[in-house]
Amino acid sequence: MVLKRTNPALYYLQRTGFYLLVIVITLYLLVPFLWAVLTSFRKSGDLFLPPAQFVGAASTFGNYIDVFANPNFQKGLLFSLIVAVGSVVISLIFGSFAAYALGRFKFRGKSAVLYIILAVSVFPQIAVLGGLYTLISNLNLYNSPIGLILSYLIFTIPFTVWVLTSFVRDIPGELEEAALVDGASPLQTLFQVLFPVMMPALVTTGLLAFINAWNEYLFALTFTSTNRTVPVVIANYSGATQFDQPWGQIMAASIVVTVPLIILVLVFQRNIVSGLTAGAVKG
Amino acid sequence: MTTNATPEIAAPVRRRGIEAARARQAVLLLLPTLIAIALVAGYPLYRTIFFSMFEANLTNPDQRTFLGLGNFWFTTSDGVELGFLQDPKWWGAVKNTMLFTVVSVFLETVFGMIIALVVNSAFKGRAFLRTAMLVPWAIPTVVSAQMWAYMYNDSFGLIGRGLLGGQALLANTDSAIWALIAVDVWKTTSFMALLILAGLQSLPTDMYEAADMDGATKWTQFWRMTLPLLRPALLVALVFRSLDALRVFDIMSVMLGNVNAASTSMTGYARQALIDNQLLGMGSAVSIAVFVIIMVIVVVYVTAFRVKFD
Numbered sequence: 012m013v014l015k016r017t018n019p020a021l022y023y024l025q026r027t028g029f030y031l032l033v034i035v036i037t038l039y040l041l042v043p044f045l046w047a048v049l050t051s052f053r054k055s056g057d058l059f060l061p062p063a064q065f066v067g068a069a070s071t072f073g074n075y076i077d078v079f080a081n082p083n084f085q086k087g088l089l090f091s092l093i094v095a096v097g098s099v100v101i102s103l104i105f106g107s108f109a110a111y112a113l114g115r116f117k118f119r120g121k122s123a124v125l126y127i128i129l130a131v132s133v134f135p136q137i138a139v140l141g142g143l144y145t146l147i148s149n150l151n152l153y154n155s156p157i158g159l160i161l162s163y164l165i166f167t168i169p170f171t172v173w174v175l176t177s178f179v180r181d182i183p184g185e186l187e188e189a190a191l192v193d194g195a196s197p198l199q200t201l202f203q204v205l206f207p208v209m210m211p212a213l214v215t216t217g218l219l220a221f222i223n224a225w226n227e228y229l230f231a232l233t234f235t236s237t238n239r240t241v242p243v244v245i246a247n248y249s250g251a252t253q254f255d256q257p258w259g260q261i262m263a264a265s266i267v268v269t270v271p272l273i274i275l276v277l278v279f280q281r282n283i284v285s286g287l288t289a290g291a292v293k294g
Numbered sequence: 295m296t297t298n299a300t301p302e303i304a305a306p307v308r309r310r311g312i313e314a315a316r317a318r319q320a321v322l323l324l325l326p327t328l329i330a331i332a333l334v335a336g337y338p339l340y341r342t343i344f345f346s347m348f349e350a351n352l353t354n355p356d357q358r359t360f361l362g363l364g365n366f367w368f369t370t371s372d373g374v375e376l377g378f379l380q381d382p383k384w385w386g387a388v389k390n391t392m393l394f395t396v397v398s399v400f401l402e403t404v405f406g407m408i409i410a411l412v413v414n415s416a417f418k419g420r421a422f423l424r425t426a427m428l429v430p431w432a433i434p435t436v437v438s439a440q441m442w443a444y445m446y447n448d449s450f451g452l453i454g455r456g457l458l459g460g461q462a463l464l465a466n467t468d469s470a471i472w473a474l475i476a477v478d479v480w481k482t483t484s485f486m487a488l489l490i491l492a493g494l495q496s497l498p499t500d501m502y503e504a505a506d507m508d509g510a511t512k513w514t515q516f517w518r519m520t521l522p523l524l525r526p527a528l529l530v531a532l533v534f535r536s537l538d539a540l541r542v543f544d545i546m547s548v549m550l551g552n553v554n555a556a557s558t559s560m561t562g563y564a565r566q567a568l569i570d571n572q573l574l575g576m577g578s579a580v581s582i583a584v585f586v587i588i589m590v591i592v593v594v595y596v597t598a599f600r601v602k603f604d
Binding site for chain 2: 030033036037039040043046058101104105106112113116117124127128135137139141142143144145162164168201222225226228229261262269272273275277284
């Protein structure tokens with residue numbers, strides 16, 4: 012503000028530079044996504060057009076109609092939903108029990124349990140791929156959504172336990188002590204006293220775990236053959252011939268699986284940032 | 295006297311009883327999680343370690359021959375090298391994964407820092423940029439890989455045809471790795487920026503006012519105050535990002551195909567041996583090597599920088 016009076020030229024130069032940087036950052040973050048949105052509304056014949064004409068070409072919903080008519084994609088959406096919801100629900104139930112124990116109880120071996128959970132959350136998935144494959148085929152769960160739900164617990168459970176534990180620690184103890192004095196059992200205390208307070212945390216954690224499960228690729232590619240989830244369907248989306256990549260449809264399918272996530276993320280913006288930082292950073 | 299003595303002894307006993315009961319309840323509450331972790335992480339990890347010492351086929355794991363460390367290093371009497379540590383392709387995958395990790399995590403940190411500093415300052419449109427930041431982060435990795443594969447395409451792509459005039463960037467592994475780094479940087483810079491921004495917002499503002507009074511330039515303030523104070527948050531973010539980058543597979547698999555993913559990603563190499571070639575023993579041995587490499591890097595990192603997790 013002082014600079015504005017003493018040296019207006021320099022001040023406006025700085026402001027211009029700053030806004031240029033803002034514009035460059037915005038373009039960098041959004042252009043690849045907007046280009047995909049644009050492509051999803053273009054006919055396949057128009058993809059060859061130079062950028063300026065491509066932007067102005069006629070729009071079509073054809074790609075979306077084709078994508079939703081594709082049985083693999085329909086099945087993919089259904090399986091992705093089943094697998095992501097299944098693994099998130101199980102993780103939230105198990106995770107809130109564990110978080111309650113880790114955040115509120117004193118017992119021997121507590122830090123060992125915390126370290127094991129942290130270690131599992133940084134496990135490279137490949138380290139268990141072979142073992143899980145034999146386990147899943149022994150249980151006859153190959154190509155079954157149940158097998159995928161089971162395998163996804165390896166990353167959803169440690170994540171939910173870790174984030175929920177840090178939330179439980181921050182809840183004031185008086186609430187729970189009152190319930191204990193009244194003779195409530197730990198499960199009653201958890202469900203009737205802590206759950207209502209933890210609701211925002213459960214929503215955030217559940218949402219982040221859902222995103223991870225919805226996006227997972229390696230296990231889905233390895234443990235299924237025909238019952239594929241959407242990331243695998245999109246990765247292997249093929250056209251009429253092997254050499255003809257239907258880019259318009261691939262982009263339409265990509266937008267369809269991404270837009271719900273973007274809406275969820277924007278709606279829960281504030282919670283997500285706090286959830287991510289609770290999970291990763293303690294400054 | 296005797297009536298007074300009883301409660302003094304009983305009280306600690308009762309408290310110990312309550313504590314023991316609480317500990318039992320805690321174990322019961324933890325049980326589902328511990329069983330699940332043992333089933334999906336502990337047991338499979340044990341099986342992977344076990345099979346790494348055998349020659350076995352994925353479709354029939356019960357028929358196996360003990361090899362010891364033969365999957366890792368073995369030369370037959372005719373001089374044929376069978377161990378994966380003797381395979382130049384494995385070392386190519388290691389080299390590419392390390393290059394990918396170092397360059398992409400470095401660029402993500404620098405870009406993430408710039409974006410976080412911009413968003414942390416006051417200007418018109420700040421709320422919009424803050425929201426725009428979340429978009430690449432919310433996009434599934436497979437989707438962002440396909441989006442970029444399309445932009446890199448030599449006959450349609452904005453980059454491949456537009457900027458490079460029809461050069462097939464992904465056709466050659468050496469140039470492809472840089473193209474893949476660009477995808478990863480785009481996708482995860484926002485995550486870094488979010489974490490750094492959270493750190494920036496927890497810094498005390500009065501300190502900066504004092505520095506302004508003393509005439510310290512913004513540049514000095516950044517290097518002398520902001521960066522040292524952000525260090526703990528930055529280091530934890532760096533560990534998590536490095537771990538993610540070291541186990542990268544999705545981007546390679548989608549953009550280069552599973553065959554070329556095997557020469558660019560450690561996970562891709564392991565998965566090819568394990569699943570595509572059905573070599574359960576060899577694949578498990580490679581998986582263990584990937585696991586050990588990543589764990590060693592984490593331990594070195596955490597001890598060298600004294601990273602503190604809560």
